[in-house]
Amino acid sequence: LPLPSAGASVDELGNTLTSYDDIIGYTNYYEFSTDKNGPTRLAQNFKTSPWSVEVGGYVNNARSFSIDELKSLFDQEERIYRMRCVEAWSMVIPWVGFSLHKLLEIVEPTSDARFVRFETLYDPDQMPGQRNSFFPFPYIEGLRLDEAMHDLTIMATGLYGRDLSPQNGAPLRLVVPWKYGFKSIKSIVKIDLVGEMPTSLWMASGPNEYGFYANVNPNVPHPRWSQATERRIGEGGRIDTLLFNGYEEEVAYLYDGMDLSIDF
Amino acid sequence: MKPTRGQLITAFLCLIPLAILFFEWRSGSLSANPIETLTQRTGRTAVILLLASLVCTPLRSMFGLSALLPIRKTLGLAAFGYAALHFLVFAGLDFEFNLGWIVPEIRQKFFIQIGLIALGLLIPLAITSVQKFQRGMAGNWRRLHRLVYPVMALVLWHYYLASKGDVLIPLIYLVIFAILMLFRIPPLSKISIGSKPRWLVRLNKFLLS
Numbered sequence: 001l002p003l004p005s006a007g008a009s010v011d012e013l014g015n016t017l018t019s020y021d022d023i024i025g026y027t028n029y030y031e032f033s034t035d036k037n038g039p040t041r042l043a044q045n046f047k048t049s050p051w052s053v054e055v056g057g058y059v060n061n062a063r064s065f066s067i068d069e070l071k072s073l074f075d076q077e078e079r080i081y082r083m084r085c086v087e088a089w090s091m092v093i094p095w096v097g098f099s100l101h102k103l104l105e106i107v108e109p110t111s112d113a114r115f116v117r118f119e120t121l122y123d124p125d126q127m128p129g130q131r132n133s134f135f136p137f138p139y140i141e142g143l144r145l146d147e148a149m150h151d152l153t154i155m156a157t158g159l160y161g162r163d164l165s166p167q168n169g170a171p172l173r174l175v176v177p178w179k180y181g182f183k184s185i186k187s188i189v190k191i192d193l194v195g196e197m198p199t200s201l202w203m204a205s206g207p208n209e210y211g212f213y214a215n216v217n218p219n220v221p222h223p224r225w226s227q228a229t230e231r232r233i234g235e236g237g238r239i240d241t242l243l244f245n246g247y248e249e250e251v252a253y254l255y256d257g258m259d260l261s262i263d264f
Numbered sequence: 265m266k267p268t269r270g271q272l273i274t275a276f277l278c279l280i281p282l283a284i285l286f287f288e289w290r291s292g293s294l295s296a297n298p299i300e301t302l303t304q305r306t307g308r309t310a311v312i313l314l315l316a317s318l319v320c321t322p323l324r325s326m327f328g329l330s331a332l333l334p335i336r337k338t339l340g341l342a343a344f345g346y347a348a349l350h351f352l353v354f355a356g357l358d359f360e361f362n363l364g365w366i367v368p369e370i371r372q373k374f375f376i377q378i379g380l381i382a383l384g385l386l387i388p389l390a391i392t393s394v395q396k397f398q399r400g401m402a403g404n405w406r407r408l409h410r411l412v413y414p415v416m417a418l419v420l421w422h423y424y425l426a427s428k429g430d431v432l433i434p435l436i437y438l439v440i441f442a443i444l445m446l447f448r449i450p451p452l453s454k455i456s457i458g459s460k461p462r463w464l465v466r467l468n469k470f471l472l473s
Contacts, residue, residue, distance in 0.1 A: 026296035034430050036295055087428070089297055134430045205429050221372045224426065229365060233296045237360065 006094035006160050011080045013246060015232075018091035020160050022233050027167045028085065029186060030135060031120065031127035043166035046126055048187075051171050057192035058113035061106065067171045071157055073106075074098035078161070079154055081177035083184070084216045084245045088225040091233050095175055096158035101149045104193075109145065113193035116148040117141075118174055118185045135205055141185035142198030142212065143176065144254075152177055152250055155188075178247040180214045211264040215255070216245035220264050270331045270471030271338045278342035281309045282349075302353045307426075310346035311419055313339050315440060318416065322447035328460050331471035337393050340412070344390045347383050347419075375425035382418035385411050416441055 009017055029039035049067065056062035065073075076096050084090045104116070122138035124130040130137040147153060156175045157164060164170035169186025176183050182202055202210035209223060218228045218241040229238040244251050255263075267275070285305055288294045294301045320336035323329060354376075359365045370376050389409055392398065398405050420441060424434040446452050460468075 022296040030429075034428075036297065036300075087300075089300070132430060134432065223373060224375065224428065226365070226369055228368070231297065231299065231358075238358075238365070 006080070007078045008080060008094070011082060011092050013082075015082065015092045016235075017080065017094055018233050023091060023093055023159060024165045024168060026233060028087075028181065029129075029167055029169075030132065031129045031137065031139065031187075032167065033129055034132070039167035040165075042128065046166035046170070046187075048166065048171040051189075053172060053188055053191060055103065055107050055191045057117070057194050058110045059193050060108040060110060063107065065103075067157070070098075070103070070155070070172065074102050076157060079152075079156075079175075081152075081175060082245050083175075083177065083181050084230060084241065086180040086182055086210070086214070086222060086225060086227075088227065088230050088241075089233055090230045094160055095154060095156040096161065097154040097156035097175065099151050100153045100155050100174070101151065103155065103191075104149060107193075109193045112195050114145055115194050115197055116143045116145060117190075117192045117194050117198040118143075118188050119190035119192075120185055121187050121189045136201060139185055139201045140198060140204075141174065141183055141200045142194075143183075144197075145193070146254055147176070147251075150251060150254070152247060178216060178244040178251045180216055182210070183214050213255075213260070213263050215260060215264075216241060217243060217260055217264070219243070220261050267338075268331065268334045268472050270335045273471075274335045274338040275342070278313060278338070278345075281305070281346075299353065299358050303350065303358065306346050306350040306353055307423070310343050310350055311423055311437060313343035313346060314412070314416055314419060315437060315444070317343060318412070318441070318444045322444065322453070325453065326455055327457055327464060329464070329468050329471075331468045335471070341390060341393060344386045347386060351380075351383055375422050378418050378425070379422040382415050382422060385415045385418075389415075413445070 006017060011017075025040050026036045027039045028036065029043065032039040032042040051067040052064045053067075053070070054064045076098060078094055078096055080092065080094045082090055082092050100116075118141045120137075120139035121127070122130060124137075143153070154175050156169070156173050157171060159168060164173065166187075169184075172188050173186040174184045174188065183200075197212055200210070200212065202214075203212060216227075221227055227241055230241045231238055242248070285294070285302065289298060289302070292298075317336050317339035320332040320339065324332040355361060355366055359369065370380065389411060392401065392405060392408060401408070420434055420438050423437070424431050427434055447455075
Protein backbone atom coordinates (compact mmCIF):
# COMPACT_ATOMS: atom_id res chain seq x y z
CA LEU A 1 0.00 0.00 0.00
CA PRO A 2 1.30 3.47 -0.80
CA LEU A 3 1.66 5.78 2.16
CA PRO A 4 -1.42 7.91 2.68
CA SER A 5 -0.90 11.49 1.66
CA ALA A 6 -2.31 14.81 2.67
CA GLY A 7 -2.28 18.01 0.62
CA ALA A 8 -0.43 20.00 3.24
CA SER A 9 1.74 18.97 6.17
CA VAL A 10 0.68 21.61 8.70
CA ASP A 11 -2.55 23.31 9.79
CA GLU A 12 -3.15 27.07 9.47
CA LEU A 13 -1.38 27.67 12.80
CA GLY A 14 1.69 25.70 11.73
CA ASN A 15 0.91 22.54 13.74
CA THR A 16 2.38 19.34 12.29
CA LEU A 17 -0.07 16.65 11.21
CA THR A 18 -0.45 13.69 13.55
CA SER A 19 0.86 10.49 11.96
CA TYR A 20 -1.61 8.27 10.12
CA ASP A 21 -0.69 5.35 12.36
CA ASP A 22 -1.52 7.27 15.53
CA ILE A 23 -4.82 8.52 14.06
CA ILE A 24 -5.98 5.01 13.17
CA GLY A 25 -4.38 3.35 16.21
CA TYR A 26 -5.62 5.52 19.08
CA THR A 27 -9.35 6.14 19.11
CA ASN A 28 -12.32 6.47 21.42
CA TYR A 29 -15.06 4.33 19.96
CA TYR A 30 -17.01 2.76 22.83
CA GLU A 31 -19.25 0.91 20.36
CA PHE A 32 -16.27 -1.40 19.91
CA SER A 33 -14.22 -1.08 23.08
CA THR A 34 -13.43 1.34 25.88
CA ASP A 35 -9.71 0.77 25.23
CA LYS A 36 -7.98 3.18 22.88
CA ASN A 37 -6.44 0.46 20.73
CA GLY A 38 -9.41 -1.94 21.01
CA PRO A 39 -11.45 -0.42 18.14
CA THR A 40 -8.52 -0.76 15.73
CA ARG A 41 -8.70 -4.52 16.16
CA LEU A 42 -12.43 -5.03 16.76
CA ALA A 43 -13.67 -2.79 13.94
CA GLN A 44 -11.69 -4.48 11.17
CA ASN A 45 -14.67 -6.35 9.72
CA PHE A 46 -17.20 -3.57 10.25
CA LYS A 47 -19.45 -3.44 7.20
CA THR A 48 -19.50 0.06 5.71
CA SER A 49 -21.07 -0.82 2.38
CA PRO A 50 -23.89 -0.66 1.48
CA TRP A 51 -24.58 2.30 3.76
CA SER A 52 -27.28 4.91 3.71
CA VAL A 53 -28.17 7.92 5.79
CA GLU A 54 -31.76 8.85 6.50
CA VAL A 55 -32.26 12.64 6.61
CA GLY A 56 -35.62 13.77 7.93
CA GLY A 57 -37.58 15.57 10.62
CA TYR A 58 -38.48 19.22 10.02
CA VAL A 59 -37.40 19.32 6.36
CA ASN A 60 -39.20 19.79 3.05
CA ASN A 61 -37.35 16.99 1.24
CA ALA A 62 -36.86 14.09 3.63
CA ARG A 63 -34.88 11.36 1.93
CA SER A 64 -32.12 8.88 2.28
CA PHE A 65 -28.65 9.14 0.71
CA SER A 66 -26.27 6.33 -0.05
CA ILE A 67 -22.65 6.96 0.84
CA ASP A 68 -21.69 6.88 -2.85
CA GLU A 69 -24.35 9.46 -3.61
CA LEU A 70 -22.99 11.78 -0.92
CA LYS A 71 -19.49 11.44 -2.31
CA SER A 72 -20.59 12.32 -5.84
CA LEU A 73 -23.10 15.04 -4.92
CA PHE A 74 -20.52 17.12 -3.07
CA ASP A 75 -16.88 17.85 -3.89
CA GLN A 76 -14.71 16.03 -1.40
CA GLU A 77 -12.26 18.57 -0.04
CA GLU A 78 -9.41 18.29 2.43
CA ARG A 79 -9.78 20.11 5.76
CA ILE A 80 -6.91 20.04 8.24
CA TYR A 81 -8.43 20.39 11.70
CA ARG A 82 -7.17 20.12 15.23
CA MET A 83 -9.14 17.59 17.22
CA ARG A 84 -9.22 18.15 20.97
CA CYS A 85 -10.53 15.24 23.03
CA VAL A 86 -12.23 16.01 26.34
CA GLU A 87 -9.59 13.69 27.86
CA ALA A 88 -6.95 16.40 27.27
CA TRP A 89 -5.20 14.90 24.27
CA SER A 90 -5.31 16.22 20.73
CA MET A 91 -4.38 15.47 17.14
CA VAL A 92 -4.07 17.38 13.87
CA ILE A 93 -6.01 15.49 11.21
CA PRO A 94 -6.31 16.02 7.45
CA TRP A 95 -9.96 15.10 6.93
CA VAL A 96 -11.65 14.59 3.60
CA GLY A 97 -15.30 15.54 3.37
CA PHE A 98 -17.86 18.24 2.65
CA SER A 99 -19.59 20.98 4.62
CA LEU A 100 -22.73 19.73 6.33
CA HIS A 101 -24.67 22.82 5.21
CA LYS A 102 -24.51 21.58 1.62
CA LEU A 103 -26.43 18.47 2.62
CA LEU A 104 -28.89 20.43 4.76
CA GLU A 105 -29.57 22.86 1.90
CA ILE A 106 -30.74 19.93 -0.26
CA VAL A 107 -33.26 18.69 2.29
CA GLU A 108 -34.38 22.25 3.17
CA PRO A 109 -34.99 22.60 6.90
CA THR A 110 -38.36 24.18 7.69
CA SER A 111 -38.79 27.14 10.04
CA ASP A 112 -39.57 24.72 12.90
CA ALA A 113 -36.08 23.20 12.73
CA ARG A 114 -33.83 24.51 15.50
CA PHE A 115 -31.46 21.63 16.19
CA VAL A 116 -29.88 18.77 14.27
CA ARG A 117 -29.87 15.32 15.86
CA PHE A 118 -27.40 12.66 14.68
CA GLU A 119 -27.52 8.95 15.36
CA THR A 120 -24.88 6.21 15.02
CA LEU A 121 -25.67 2.73 13.69
CA TYR A 122 -27.04 0.41 16.37
CA ASP A 123 -25.88 -3.13 15.64
CA PRO A 124 -24.51 -4.98 18.68
CA ASP A 125 -23.57 -7.97 16.51
CA GLN A 126 -21.05 -5.80 14.70
CA MET A 127 -20.40 -3.40 17.55
CA PRO A 128 -19.87 -5.55 20.65
CA GLY A 129 -19.33 -2.53 22.90
CA GLN A 130 -23.00 -1.61 22.43
CA ARG A 131 -23.81 -4.45 24.85
CA ASN A 132 -22.08 -2.44 27.60
CA SER A 133 -25.04 -1.49 29.79
CA PHE A 134 -23.25 1.51 31.32
CA PHE A 135 -24.10 3.51 28.19
CA PRO A 136 -27.51 4.18 26.61
CA PHE A 137 -26.67 3.21 23.01
CA PRO A 138 -27.22 4.15 20.20
CA TYR A 139 -24.86 7.12 20.30
CA ILE A 140 -26.71 10.39 19.84
CA GLU A 141 -25.25 13.83 19.24
CA GLY A 142 -26.68 17.19 18.38
CA LEU A 143 -25.90 20.67 17.14
CA ARG A 144 -27.84 23.90 17.12
CA LEU A 145 -28.92 24.59 13.53
CA ASP A 146 -26.58 27.59 13.16
CA GLU A 147 -23.65 25.47 14.38
CA ALA A 148 -24.58 22.76 11.89
CA MET A 149 -24.81 25.34 9.07
CA HIS A 150 -21.37 26.78 9.88
CA ASP A 151 -18.90 26.18 7.07
CA LEU A 152 -16.32 24.64 9.44
CA THR A 153 -18.75 21.84 10.32
CA ILE A 154 -18.09 18.95 7.95
CA MET A 155 -19.23 15.43 7.23
CA ALA A 156 -15.99 13.47 6.83
CA THR A 157 -15.67 10.46 4.54
CA GLY A 158 -11.90 10.09 4.65
CA LEU A 159 -8.59 11.20 6.10
CA TYR A 160 -5.09 11.45 4.70
CA GLY A 161 -6.61 11.08 1.24
CA ARG A 162 -8.04 7.64 2.05
CA ASP A 163 -11.47 6.37 2.99
CA LEU A 164 -12.11 6.56 6.73
CA SER A 165 -11.03 3.51 8.66
CA PRO A 166 -13.87 1.86 10.64
CA GLN A 167 -12.38 2.90 13.98
CA ASN A 168 -12.36 6.52 12.82
CA GLY A 169 -16.08 6.44 12.05
CA ALA A 170 -16.42 5.01 8.54
CA PRO A 171 -18.11 5.54 6.27
CA LEU A 172 -19.47 8.90 7.40
CA ARG A 173 -18.89 10.99 10.51
CA LEU A 174 -19.35 14.50 11.74
CA VAL A 175 -16.37 16.76 12.48
CA VAL A 176 -16.90 19.94 14.51
CA PRO A 177 -13.38 21.19 15.14
CA TRP A 178 -14.13 23.78 17.84
CA LYS A 179 -15.91 21.25 20.07
CA TYR A 180 -14.57 18.34 22.11
CA GLY A 181 -14.06 15.22 20.02
CA PHE A 182 -17.05 13.32 21.40
CA LYS A 183 -19.39 15.76 19.58
CA SER A 184 -18.02 14.50 16.27
CA ILE A 185 -20.29 11.44 16.08
CA LYS A 186 -19.18 8.44 14.02
CA SER A 187 -20.80 6.00 11.54
CA ILE A 188 -23.96 8.09 11.14
CA VAL A 189 -27.17 6.45 9.86
CA LYS A 190 -29.71 9.12 10.75
CA ILE A 191 -29.87 12.90 10.70
CA ASP A 192 -33.01 14.60 11.98
CA LEU A 193 -33.94 18.26 12.05
CA VAL A 194 -35.76 18.78 15.33
CA GLY A 195 -37.29 21.56 17.43
CA GLU A 196 -35.96 20.60 20.86
CA MET A 197 -32.36 20.31 22.04
CA PRO A 198 -31.39 16.63 21.62
CA THR A 199 -29.96 14.75 24.61
CA SER A 200 -26.63 13.26 23.59
CA LEU A 201 -25.36 9.93 24.91
CA TRP A 202 -22.78 11.67 27.06
CA MET A 203 -25.31 14.19 28.41
CA ALA A 204 -27.48 11.21 29.42
CA SER A 205 -24.68 9.25 31.07
CA GLY A 206 -22.87 12.14 32.81
CA PRO A 207 -25.02 15.30 32.89
CA ASN A 208 -22.69 17.23 35.21
CA GLU A 209 -19.64 16.33 33.11
CA TYR A 210 -20.81 16.67 29.53
CA GLY A 211 -22.99 19.50 28.31
CA PHE A 212 -24.77 19.97 25.01
CA TYR A 213 -22.38 22.60 23.66
CA ALA A 214 -19.05 20.99 24.68
CA ASN A 215 -17.06 23.83 23.15
CA VAL A 216 -13.33 23.49 23.74
CA ASN A 217 -12.73 25.92 26.59
CA PRO A 218 -9.60 26.10 28.76
CA ASN A 219 -11.52 28.18 31.33
CA VAL A 220 -14.19 25.61 32.10
CA PRO A 221 -12.63 22.71 34.02
CA HIS A 222 -13.85 19.14 33.78
CA PRO A 223 -13.96 17.03 36.99
CA ARG A 224 -11.51 14.51 35.51
CA TRP A 225 -9.25 16.13 32.98
CA SER A 226 -7.39 19.41 32.79
CA GLN A 227 -8.92 21.57 30.11
CA ALA A 228 -6.28 24.30 30.42
CA THR A 229 -3.61 22.25 28.68
CA GLU A 230 -3.44 19.26 26.39
CA ARG A 231 -1.04 16.67 25.08
CA ARG A 232 -0.56 16.50 21.32
CA ILE A 233 -0.37 12.82 20.37
CA GLY A 234 3.07 11.93 19.04
CA GLU A 235 4.70 14.99 20.58
CA GLY A 236 6.22 15.46 24.03
CA GLY A 237 5.03 17.87 26.68
CA ARG A 238 1.85 19.81 27.27
CA ILE A 239 0.60 22.79 25.30
CA ASP A 240 -2.01 25.39 26.19
CA THR A 241 -5.53 24.63 25.06
CA LEU A 242 -6.99 27.42 22.94
CA LEU A 243 -10.50 28.82 23.37
CA PHE A 244 -12.77 27.17 20.78
CA ASN A 245 -9.73 25.03 19.92
CA GLY A 246 -8.18 27.98 18.08
CA TYR A 247 -11.25 28.66 15.90
CA GLU A 248 -12.43 31.57 18.06
CA GLU A 249 -12.39 34.10 15.22
CA GLU A 250 -14.63 31.91 13.10
CA VAL A 251 -17.16 30.72 15.67
CA ALA A 252 -17.21 32.93 18.79
CA TYR A 253 -20.15 34.96 17.43
CA LEU A 254 -22.36 31.88 17.66
CA TYR A 255 -22.23 32.18 21.44
CA ASP A 256 -22.61 35.94 21.90
CA GLY A 257 -24.34 36.69 25.18
CA MET A 258 -24.07 33.13 26.47
CA ASP A 259 -22.31 32.15 29.70
CA LEU A 260 -20.17 29.25 28.51
CA SER A 261 -19.54 28.02 32.05
CA ILE A 262 -23.29 27.41 32.38
CA ASP A 263 -23.85 26.24 28.81
CA PHE A 264 -20.73 24.05 28.86
CA MET B 265 15.87 -9.56 59.21
CA LYS B 266 16.41 -11.95 56.35
CA PRO B 267 13.45 -12.08 53.93
CA THR B 268 11.56 -15.35 53.70
CA ARG B 269 11.42 -17.37 50.53
CA GLY B 270 7.76 -16.42 50.22
CA GLN B 271 8.72 -12.75 50.36
CA LEU B 272 11.39 -13.15 47.69
CA ILE B 273 8.97 -14.92 45.36
CA THR B 274 6.32 -12.24 46.03
CA ALA B 275 8.79 -9.40 45.44
CA PHE B 276 9.83 -11.00 42.16
CA LEU B 277 6.20 -11.34 41.02
CA CYS B 278 5.47 -7.75 42.05
CA LEU B 279 8.30 -6.48 39.85
CA ILE B 280 6.94 -8.16 36.71
CA PRO B 281 4.32 -5.46 35.90
CA LEU B 282 7.06 -2.84 36.27
CA ALA B 283 9.41 -4.76 33.99
CA ILE B 284 6.66 -5.12 31.36
CA LEU B 285 5.94 -1.38 31.55
CA PHE B 286 9.62 -0.59 31.22
CA PHE B 287 10.13 -2.76 28.14
CA GLU B 288 6.95 -1.48 26.50
CA TRP B 289 8.08 2.07 27.21
CA ARG B 290 11.47 1.43 25.64
CA SER B 291 10.04 -0.27 22.57
CA GLY B 292 7.40 2.44 22.10
CA SER B 293 4.45 0.07 22.36
CA LEU B 294 2.65 1.83 25.22
CA SER B 295 -0.04 3.21 22.84
CA ALA B 296 0.08 6.59 21.12
CA ASN B 297 -0.39 8.22 24.52
CA PRO B 298 2.21 6.47 26.68
CA ILE B 299 1.82 8.76 29.68
CA GLU B 300 -1.89 8.00 29.94
CA THR B 301 -1.13 4.27 29.74
CA LEU B 302 1.61 4.54 32.37
CA THR B 303 -0.74 6.43 34.69
CA GLN B 304 -3.51 3.88 34.34
CA ARG B 305 -1.33 0.79 34.58
CA THR B 306 0.68 1.91 37.66
CA GLY B 307 -2.59 2.88 39.36
CA ARG B 308 -4.32 -0.39 38.54
CA THR B 309 -1.32 -2.43 39.71
CA ALA B 310 -1.28 -0.54 43.03
CA VAL B 311 -4.99 -1.28 43.56
CA ILE B 312 -4.58 -4.99 42.79
CA LEU B 313 -1.55 -5.36 45.07
CA LEU B 314 -3.26 -3.54 47.93
CA LEU B 315 -6.27 -5.84 47.55
CA ALA B 316 -3.90 -8.82 47.44
CA SER B 317 -2.35 -7.70 50.73
CA LEU B 318 -5.82 -7.82 52.28
CA VAL B 319 -6.31 -11.42 51.15
CA CYS B 320 -3.42 -12.61 53.33
CA THR B 321 -5.00 -12.35 56.76
CA PRO B 322 -8.20 -14.33 56.05
CA LEU B 323 -6.24 -16.99 54.14
CA ARG B 324 -3.76 -17.25 56.97
CA SER B 325 -6.38 -17.88 59.62
CA MET B 326 -8.40 -20.18 57.39
CA PHE B 327 -5.53 -22.42 56.33
CA GLY B 328 -3.09 -21.72 59.12
CA LEU B 329 -0.54 -20.32 56.69
CA SER B 330 1.75 -18.23 58.89
CA ALA B 331 4.02 -17.67 55.88
CA LEU B 332 1.43 -15.20 54.56
CA LEU B 333 2.24 -12.69 57.30
CA PRO B 334 5.64 -11.59 55.93
CA ILE B 335 4.22 -11.85 52.38
CA ARG B 336 1.47 -9.39 53.37
CA LYS B 337 4.15 -6.84 54.20
CA THR B 338 5.87 -7.31 50.84
CA LEU B 339 2.57 -6.88 49.00
CA GLY B 340 1.75 -3.75 51.00
CA LEU B 341 5.14 -2.20 50.28
CA ALA B 342 4.88 -3.09 46.59
CA ALA B 343 1.41 -1.49 46.46
CA PHE B 344 2.87 1.64 48.02
CA GLY B 345 5.69 1.58 45.47
CA TYR B 346 3.28 1.49 42.53
CA ALA B 347 1.08 4.15 44.13
CA ALA B 348 4.12 6.42 44.55
CA LEU B 349 5.11 5.72 40.94
CA HIS B 350 1.54 6.50 39.85
CA PHE B 351 1.85 9.89 41.58
CA LEU B 352 5.28 10.54 40.06
CA VAL B 353 3.97 9.81 36.56
CA PHE B 354 1.13 12.29 37.19
CA ALA B 355 3.27 15.04 38.71
CA GLY B 356 6.50 14.50 36.81
CA LEU B 357 5.83 12.99 33.41
CA ASP B 358 2.32 14.30 32.81
CA PHE B 359 2.53 17.71 34.48
CA GLU B 360 6.32 18.10 34.26
CA PHE B 361 6.65 19.10 37.95
CA ASN B 362 5.10 22.41 36.91
CA LEU B 363 3.40 23.70 40.07
CA GLY B 364 1.48 26.25 38.01
CA TRP B 365 -0.29 23.27 36.41
CA ILE B 366 -0.30 20.80 39.27
CA VAL B 367 -1.74 23.03 42.00
CA PRO B 368 -4.90 24.07 40.08
CA GLU B 369 -5.27 20.48 38.92
CA ILE B 370 -5.33 19.26 42.52
CA ARG B 371 -7.58 22.13 43.63
CA GLN B 372 -10.14 21.47 40.92
CA LYS B 373 -10.26 17.72 41.01
CA PHE B 374 -11.84 15.91 43.90
CA PHE B 375 -10.70 12.49 42.69
CA ILE B 376 -7.06 13.61 42.77
CA GLN B 377 -7.51 14.93 46.33
CA ILE B 378 -8.85 11.55 47.41
CA GLY B 379 -5.95 9.77 45.74
CA LEU B 380 -3.45 12.06 47.46
CA ILE B 381 -5.01 11.47 50.88
CA ALA B 382 -4.81 7.72 50.31
CA LEU B 383 -1.17 7.96 49.24
CA GLY B 384 -0.38 10.21 52.22
CA LEU B 385 -1.94 7.71 54.63
CA LEU B 386 0.11 4.90 53.11
CA ILE B 387 3.39 6.67 53.95
CA PRO B 388 3.34 6.03 57.75
CA LEU B 389 2.27 2.45 57.05
CA ALA B 390 5.21 1.92 54.71
CA ILE B 391 7.68 3.48 57.17
CA THR B 392 6.45 1.50 60.17
CA SER B 393 6.53 -1.78 58.28
CA VAL B 394 10.24 -1.88 59.13
CA GLN B 395 10.70 -4.62 61.73
CA LYS B 396 12.24 -2.54 64.52
CA PHE B 397 9.41 0.02 64.47
CA GLN B 398 6.99 -2.84 64.63
CA ARG B 399 8.50 -4.14 67.88
CA GLY B 400 8.80 -0.73 69.48
CA MET B 401 5.18 0.20 68.80
CA ALA B 402 3.56 -2.94 70.20
CA GLY B 403 -0.24 -2.63 70.12
CA ASN B 404 -0.12 0.77 68.46
CA TRP B 405 1.34 -0.83 65.36
CA ARG B 406 -1.75 -2.96 64.86
CA ARG B 407 -4.02 -0.01 65.44
CA LEU B 408 -2.06 2.18 63.01
CA HIS B 409 -2.09 -0.48 60.32
CA ARG B 410 -5.86 -0.75 60.44
CA LEU B 411 -5.61 2.46 58.40
CA VAL B 412 -5.22 0.21 55.38
CA TYR B 413 -9.00 -0.34 55.37
CA PRO B 414 -10.01 3.32 54.93
CA VAL B 415 -7.09 3.69 52.51
CA MET B 416 -8.45 0.84 50.38
CA ALA B 417 -11.88 2.47 50.39
CA LEU B 418 -10.37 5.83 49.35
CA VAL B 419 -8.34 4.16 46.61
CA LEU B 420 -11.42 2.49 45.16
CA TRP B 421 -13.38 5.75 45.36
CA HIS B 422 -10.51 7.47 43.51
CA TYR B 423 -10.52 4.72 40.86
CA TYR B 424 -14.31 4.91 40.51
CA LEU B 425 -14.26 8.70 40.01
CA ALA B 426 -11.33 8.50 37.58
CA SER B 427 -13.19 6.04 35.32
CA LYS B 428 -15.05 7.46 32.37
CA GLY B 429 -18.57 6.07 32.33
CA ASP B 430 -17.65 2.41 32.50
CA VAL B 431 -17.11 1.73 36.21
CA LEU B 432 -17.41 -2.07 36.04
CA ILE B 433 -13.83 -2.80 37.12
CA PRO B 434 -13.77 -0.51 40.18
CA LEU B 435 -17.15 -1.97 41.19
CA ILE B 436 -15.80 -5.52 40.92
CA TYR B 437 -12.86 -4.52 43.14
CA LEU B 438 -15.30 -2.93 45.57
CA VAL B 439 -17.22 -6.22 45.84
CA ILE B 440 -13.96 -8.12 46.45
CA PHE B 441 -12.98 -5.57 49.12
CA ALA B 442 -16.39 -5.93 50.79
CA ILE B 443 -16.06 -9.72 50.87
CA LEU B 444 -12.56 -9.44 52.35
CA MET B 445 -13.91 -7.11 55.03
CA LEU B 446 -16.66 -9.60 55.88
CA PHE B 447 -13.95 -12.17 56.59
CA ARG B 448 -12.67 -9.91 59.35
CA ILE B 449 -15.92 -10.09 61.30
CA PRO B 450 -17.01 -13.15 63.31
CA PRO B 451 -18.20 -15.75 62.54
CA LEU B 452 -16.45 -15.63 59.15
CA SER B 453 -13.17 -14.57 60.74
CA LYS B 454 -13.24 -17.76 62.83
CA ILE B 455 -13.51 -20.17 59.92
CA SER B 456 -10.59 -22.59 59.87
CA ILE B 457 -9.95 -25.94 58.26
CA GLY B 458 -8.66 -27.32 61.53
CA SER B 459 -5.93 -29.89 60.86
CA LYS B 460 -3.83 -29.01 57.83
CA PRO B 461 -3.05 -31.52 55.07
CA ARG B 462 0.66 -32.35 54.88
CA TRP B 463 1.29 -30.52 51.60
CA LEU B 464 -0.02 -27.31 53.16
CA VAL B 465 2.29 -27.70 56.13
CA ARG B 466 5.19 -28.26 53.74
CA LEU B 467 4.19 -25.29 51.60
CA ASN B 468 4.06 -23.07 54.67
CA LYS B 469 7.47 -24.26 55.78
CA PHE B 470 8.91 -23.76 52.31
CA LEU B 471 7.62 -20.17 52.10
CA LEU B 472 8.80 -19.35 55.61
CA SER B 473 12.38 -20.58 55.21
